[in-house]
């Protein structure tokens with residue numbers, strides 16, 4: 098499942114996509130993210146039949162991604178995003 | 194120039210009656226698993242009782258100011274339609290915006306999963322896309338033939354494209370919300386959409402248009418069009434696969450829905466069931482599936 | 493050298509007349525729906541205050557979202573440049589400048605000559621601009637100018653969940669119903685706004701000397717909330733923050749006329 102967390106507002110699209118078929122719930126993204134965007138849960142609230150842990154975007158962060166991710170997204174010389182780099186299975190992507 | 198504003202009684206985005214119903218052909222006493230789905234939304238709450246995966250009874254009510262109370266009321270109301278005692282329920286799943294506050298729930302599941310599962314049940318396995326536009330959010334879901342979510346997004350940050358955004362406009366123009374559809378088609382030709390996405394800026398844009406001499410209907414048409422485009426841009430992120438089911442309050446606003454369907458190029462599906470109960474149906478079905486898998490309530 | 497800078501913002505049009513690098517006159521009018529008239533009126537107002545005839549103005553710079561309306565401009569100055577030069581004019585040590593107007597928020601990083609080397613913009617969503625506080629003042633039934641002083645009375649932090657002006661309005665109404673003191677609500681509003689602006693500043697990196705421009709900088713609670721969030725000793729705010737961009741445009745116009 099492609100889980101798109103985030104929003105679109107007047108200023109643009111801000112979505113973090115987690116491919117739950119690739120995510121193994123290892124929690125590397127949780128460890129590297131300076132803004133505590135991710136959490137790993139045992140039961141996927143969007144897919145009750147799934148067995149095994151999965152990463153999701155924390156509820157209180159979902160409406161603020163544009164702001165919360167800013168430190169990782171400087172306007173110049175943008176380095177690779179820590180969460181995307183840390184995810185060995187390539188489950189995480191950003192829309193902006 | 195003065196802009197005349199009619200005092201209009203505040204109305205909700207869509208109107209409906211509170212109701213409950215029971216299927217006379219189902220005998221709960223012979224059921225193996227009886228499951229309950231409770232969907233507490235921001236506007237309405239539903240409870241569905243299923244006997245072995247078939248709809249036995251449901252209720253549909255307005256959500257009050259606190260979620261636990263609304264969940265209780267919906268449950269009492271559905272039980273009222275039956276002669277079944279509450280403790281006969283094997284498993285209860287809570288869903289919806291107020292799901293964390295459903296006290297009797299054994300488990301909570303997001304409305305995304307429940308809507309997809311419910312749509313699969315009420316519209317059939319051909320449903321691939323579910324679009325739900327509510328008072329405060331937009332959900333676009335893709336699912337497979339079993340009703341399992343394959344791709345979803347939910348936008349509850351921004352009022353643009355939601356029922357709330359439409360309310361702001363209906364208020365501004367002094368047009369009753371249930372007349373929006375009809376009035377928006379009372380224009381000689383379709384005006385270009387309002388260009389600002391943001392409801393706040395669209396409002397100032399609309400005031401400018403009124404000052405320029407546009408009729409209220411024309412401004413309304415321009416906003417309905419903008420709203421349709423907004424919703425379309427969100428569904429487009431996922432891609433629209435046929436068949437398409439449209440649920441939520443928007444389904445009742447022809448001003449937006451007809452413009453949207455024209456853009457998508459599909460017709461929404463119909464069903465004998467009220468689409469409002471899709472979430473609660475999905476919740477009850479998940480309860481049933483969990484019981485079958487032996488993951489039911491630990492007695 | 494006499495030059496003029498005209499800033500056509502979303503809400504107000506501001507003009508500054510500068511003579512030999514000093515502000516000689518200022519004019520400000522509500523933009524309304526006739527931008528041309530607003531430009532004309534604010535320009536006349538500034539000339540009158542400066543005691544300068546329009547023939548004597550050697551160069552005019554236009555800036556702001558509606559800068560195309562400055563028909564008599566010799567130079568159209570991009571907003572980032574205007575805010576950078578404006579901030580540099582007031583505080584030559586400025587290395588970061590933030591401008592929060594009615595419909596846009598901007599932040600830029602400056603080099604030691606006052607040129608913008610990096611910038612970030614918040615636009616098209618009213619939640620990131622002055623409109624946010626205005627709308628919340630309406631929901632709170634408090635005059636806009638009292639919002640700041642009111643917020644300063646509170647020492648309680650309550651979080652706001654809504655990130656949209658429209659939803660935040662309902663949240664404020666809910667807080668009023670829950671009998672939350674108005675001062676605390678006002679503070680929550682300012683904090684929410686500040687955290688958005690600060691995250692924008694973080695995107696370009698924070699330097700020590702931060703200057704605030706734009707009408708919202710008149711609001712002491714907002715300036716304080718930003719300062720607190722950035723964890724700085726102080727923020728630099730000029731006497732007339734609203735004219736910051738107009739000053740910048742006038743400075744650039746003068747430089748151009750002198751062939752610099």
Ligand code: SF4
Nearest residue numbers: 130132134166169180
């Ligand atoms: S970009 Fe940075 S802040 Fe955003 S989710 Fe990834 S690691 Fe976290």
Ligand code: SF4
Nearest residue numbers: 107351391392617656
């Ligand atoms: S764009 Fe406007 S309507 Fe959307 S979140 Fe921002 S303030 Fe709200």
